[in-house]
Amino acid sequence: MTSPPPANGVLRRFADRVRGMLGLPITLSAPPPSGAGSPPPRRIADRVRDTFSDVPPWPDPDGPQTPLQVQVHADPDEVSGLSLPAKGDGYPFVFDIRCDWYAQASIIDSSMEAETEYRLRSRIAQLRTRIADRVTDEIRPVARQYEPHEAAALEAALARRLAGCFDEGEVQCTTRVRVDVCDEVRAMLAAASSDLIRLDAEGRYHSARIAQLRMLREQWEELFLDALRGAGEVDPARTTWMAPYALKLAEMPKDATRQLQNMLEERRSQTVQLFSDLDSILEPHQQGELDHVSFMMSSEHIFRQLLINMGLPVPPKSEGPSEHSSEKQSA
Numbered sequence: 001m002t003s004p005p006p007a008n009g010v011l012r013r014f015a016d017r018v019r020g021m022l023g024l025p026i027t028l029s030a031p032p033p034s035g036a037g038s039p040p041p042r043r044i045a046d047r048v049r050d051t052f053s054d055v056p057p058w059p060d061p062d063g064p065q066t067p068l069q070v071q072v073h074a075d076p077d078e079v080s081g082l083s084l085p086a087k088g089d090g091y092p093f094v095f096d097i098r099c100d101w102y103a104q105a106s107i108i109d110s111s112m113e114a115e116t117e118y119r120l121r122s123r124i125a126q127l128r129t130r131i132a133d134r135v136t137d138e139i140r141p142v143a144r145q146y147e148p149h150e151a152a153a154l155e156a157a158l159a160r161r162l163a164g165c166f167d168e169g170e171v172q173c174t175t176r177v178r179v180d181v182c183d184e185v186r187a188m189l190a191a192a193s194s195d196l197i198r199l200d201a202e203g204r205y206h207s208a209r210i211a212q213l214r215m216l217r218e219q220w221e222e223l224f225l226d227a228l229r230g231a232g233e234v235d236p237a238r239t240t241w242m243a244p245y246a247l248k249l250a251e252m253p254k255d256a257t258r259q260l261q262n263m264l265e266e267r268r269s270q271t272v273q274l275f276s277d278l279d280s281i282l283e284p285h286q287q288g289e290l291d292h293v294s295f296m297m298s299s300e301h302i303f304r305q306l307l308i309n310m311g312l313p314v315p316p317k318s319e320g321p322s323e324h325s326s327e328k329q330s331a
Contacts, residue, residue: 067106067107067108068107068113069105070116070117070120071102071104072102072104072117072120072121072124074101074102074103074121074125074128075101076099076100077097077098077099077128077131077132078097078098078099079096079097079132079135080096080097081095082094082095082096082136083095083182084140085140085144086143086144086147086150087145087147087148088147088148089144092148093143093148093151093154093179093180093181093182095139095177095178095179095180096177097135097177097178098176099135099166099174100174100175100176101124101128101172102173103120103121103124103171103172104172105119105120120170123168123171127168127171127173131173134166135162135166135175135177138161138165142158142161148181148185149181149188151179152179154179155177159177162177213251216249216250216253217247217250220246220249220250221242221243221246224260224263225242228264245260245262
């Protein structure tokens with residue numbers, strides 16, 4: 001006849017079965033062998049307590065509970081076409097106002113949910129009966145600080161001013177305001193905008209035209225320089241006097257050859273006039289100064305330097321004595 005299994009083995013199998021039903025890990029290690037070296041047997045109560053030590057406890061009904069949130073949303077209130085005076089009271093602003101209502105409260109007992117919702121809705125209904133007058137009282141003094149055409153600036157200012165302005169306790173009111181100018185101001189703004197658009201377009205056209213004329217003038221000046229270099233050496237730094245002629249051709253490119261001839265003739269005339277002015281400045285009895293001017297006019301170096309300063313082509317220097325004297329005489 002077989003002996004019954006030890007009590008600790010039966011208890012361990014029962015505990016493993018219960019732990020498996022609860023989804024807890026099962027102890028797979030074999031029980032320690034009985035003998036002289038085995039630890040003393042433990043009490044059944046201790047083994048049961050150790051077996052179920054990691055089972056989560058049942059919630060305490062007397063402990064703190066998580067509060068429930070009761071939320072209420074009401075239909076928005078809208079006011080369209082509200083007219084309030086702008087600065088100076090000459091023209092009004094036109095307002096479109098929308099107020100969105102929301103309320104929230106925390107409760108512990110779920111049985112109070114219906115009562116709390118009714119209380120929140122009653123509070124919203126009480127506040128919304130006066131919302132139109134309250135919004136008007138807030139907007140009116142602000143609107144009088146802005147010119148009749150400054151609707152955008154007024155709208156931004158009201159958005160900052162009305163943020164949270166009508167919140168009371170558990171009830172929150174989100175107010176949105178849209179501001180427009182009146183019809184008379186809109187007509188004037190349309191006319192002014194048309195003028196501004198026209199001026200802007202004209203400015204862009206003239207700016208592009210100036211850039212084009214500058215480019216064409218520079219190209220005509222290069223063409224003039226190439227033509228003058230054929231007659232002699234020209235200092236480009238002293239040819240700014242050609243700019244008016246080049247600009248004239250840039251505006252109306254016609255008869256460029258004749259324009260170049262006229263330009264040179266006028267410049268030569270200015271050079272001759274310069275000598276005439278020097279001669280008229282000196283009195284006839286100042287023989288020394290007259291001799292000095294005659295020396296200046298007869299000096300090839302001074303003559304060439306004068307041509308350089310006037311921006312005219314300078315002929316190449318002559319090498320022979322006969323050519324040198326003839327060039328002085330021509331000067």
